[in-house]
Amino acid sequence: MTSIVAYRGALFGHVHYAATKGGILSFTRTLARTGAPYNITVNALAPGIIETELLFQTHGAEGVEKLAKTVPLGLGKPRDVGLAAAFLAGEGGRYLTGICLDINGGMNFH
Numbered sequence: 001m002t003s004i005v006a007y008r009g010a011l012f013g014h015v016h017y018a019a020t021k022g023g024i025l026s027f028t029r030t031l032a033r034t035g036a037p038y039n040i041t042v043n044a045l046a047p048g049i050i051e052t053e054l055l056f057q058t059h060g061a062e063g064v065e066k067l068a069k070t071v072p073l074g075l076g077k078p079r080d081v082g083l084a085a086a087f088l089a090g091e092g093g094r095y096l097t098g099i100c101l102d103i104n105g106g107m108n109f110h
Contacts, residue, residue, distance in 0.1 A: 003046055004104050024044060029098045045088070046102045050076040
């Protein structure tokens with residue numbers, strides 16, 4: 001698991017968080033290259049703003065409302081992340097390795 005901050009940087013100066021999430025991308029790609037000869041796939045998921053209890057605890061209802069306005073498809077749900085993980089772990093992800101699947105509702109394109 002990585003995060004949208006691996007690409008965009010963290011809000012509110014959480015440099016350590018952004019650095020580790022960026023490192024996970026490199027780690028994923030290196031493991032994918034290493035595992036490929038053995039038919040082992042390695043991928044990452046990068047959620048954007050997901051509607052969780054922690055989100056409300058850290059940003060408050062008003063803050064979450066402001067954040068939601070920055071996401072074209074609105075806040076993501078935990079289920080959205082789970083479905084993406086299931087896709088990569090299932091037949092759909094059979095020929096995917098070294099990728100980062102962004103789950104951010106159109107908040108970030110690259």
